[in-house]
Amino acid sequence: MMAITTIEQLKDHLQSAIELEHSTIPTYLTAVFSIPQNSVNEQAGQIIFNIAVQEMLHMTLAANLLNAIGGVPQVNTPGFIPSYPAYLPDGETAFEANLMKFSPEAIQTFMEIEMPASQEKGVSQVPRRKREGLILAKGDTYPTIGEFYQAIKDGFIYLAERYPNELFVKDSSRQVTPDIYDPADGGEVIVVTDLKTALLAIDEIVEQGEGIHDSIWNGDDVNFHQPEQVAHYYRFQQIVLGRTYQAGDQPNAPTGPTFPVDWSQVYNIKTNTKLADLPQGSPAYEALEEFNFAYSKLLNTLHDAFNGQPSLLAYPGPGSDYMSAVSKTAAVLMQTPYPGLDGVFVGPSFEYIAATSSTNK
Numbered sequence: 001m002m003a004i005t006t007i008e009q010l011k012d013h014l015q016s017a018i019e020l021e022h023s024t025i026p027t028y029l030t031a032v033f034s035i036p037q038n039s040v041n042e043q044a045g046q047i048i049f050n051i052a053v054q055e056m057l058h059m060t061l062a063a064n065l066l067n068a069i070g071g072v073p074q075v076n077t078p079g080f081i082p083s084y085p086a087y088l089p090d091g092e093t094a095f096e097a098n099l100m101k102f103s104p105e106a107i108q109t110f111m112e113i114e115m116p117a118s119q120e121k122g123v124s125q126v127p128r129r130k131r132e133g134l135i136l137a138k139g140d141t142y143p144t145i146g147e148f149y150q151a152i153k154d155g156f157i158y159l160a161e162r163y164p165n166e167l168f169v170k171d172s173s174r175q176v177t178p179d180i181y182d183p184a185d186g187g188e189v190i191v192v193t194d195l196k197t198a199l200l201a202i203d204e205i206v207e208q209g210e211g212i213h214d215s216i217w218n219g220d221d222v223n224f225h226q227p228e229q230v231a232h233y234y235r236f237q238q239i240v241l242g243r244t245y246q247a248g249d250q251p252n253a254p255t256g257p258t259f260p261v262d263w264s265q266v267y268n269i270k271t272n273t274k275l276a277d278l279p280q281g282s283p284a285y286e287a288l289e290e291f292n293f294a295y296s297k298l299l300n301t302l303h304d305a306f307n308g309q310p311s312l313l314a315y316p317g318p319g320s321d322y323m324s325a326v327s328k329t330a331a332v333l334m335q336t337p338y339p340g341l342d343g344v345f346v347g348p349s350f351e352y353i354a355a356t357s358s359t360n361k
Contacts, residue, residue: 004155034101068192269347
């Protein structure tokens with residue numbers, strides 16, 4: 001594992017962080033979209049959706065970190081979205097992520113993605129799996145996501161000491177601020193202007209996903225004086241166990257209220273649907289193209305927001321409008337038959353389309 005010793009290396013790592021945080025969002029949203037409205041699985045769907053919202057927060061925090069050191073976030077290119085099935089950008093090869101319906105297999109994958117890293121002295125309170133390492137474009141490898149962010153943290157500390165007047169830019173106008181973007185479900189956007197705020201942003205990303213101090217809690221109560229919230233891995237585990245965590249619970253042993261889960265109450269969508277696999281001009285093709293247009297417009301808006309127009313993320317505004325369009329077009333897909341497959345519907349593909357105006361087709 002190479003240490004981060006230059007500002008350019010730090011920028012490269014932070015762009016990878018943006019890609020990593022985004023890469024889970026399509027998988028989570030696909031599962032959410034496949035749950036019918038007023039389904040018995042409504043609470044499970046809300047759990048998954050809230051985690052997807054926090055991943056968007058993490059993506060925003062990574063962009064703020066990159067902007068704070070003069071970088072240029074890139075989020076609206078075809079290569080930014082993984083082609084599913086895919087190994088996520090953390091070097092994990094023990095499993096692939098798929099765009100699939102709400103199912104035991106989907107939740108198991110989500111738990112694999114969010115599984116906490118080993119804590120001090122190698123003590124582990126949850127099952128672990130071997131990770132082969134996060135590999136960046138320039139060859140740096142990290143055994144865990146936690147170690148990846150620790151390297152970024154160490155890089156900020158080293159470079160802030162070496163370049164005390166050069167690391168952080170003086171202009172903070174490109175920062176997304178809490179008054180512009182409120183994730184609503186815990187956590188907070190942090191404006192990154194110095195070493196202290198940079199380290200706080202990194203801690204928020206890691207703790208919301210893995211938990212704080214090897215506990216089930218994500219640290220929002222400590223960092224932001226917000227109500228205690230369960231970290232992502234343990235939120236997904238609640239769905240498997242059909243029971244919520246509550247104060248005083250230990251990992252793997254929730255004692256809170258139970259809630260129903262019925263794996264059969266779901267739209268039977270095609271796993272890893274691709275636009276190129278559908279007949280052009282068919283209702284399925286048209287519906288999926290509209291979805292991809294909507295998601296591409298959302299990525300364009302995020303790109304512009306991270307590159308000097310943060311107000312685009314304010315509610316109401318273009319960001320929320322395009323997110324609504326993504327949900328609406330996904331709802332159409334869930335009831336559009338997949339050609340040639342009886343009882344199967346079209347799933348979202350999250351493919352970036354550069355010409356994102358459907359009126360110009």
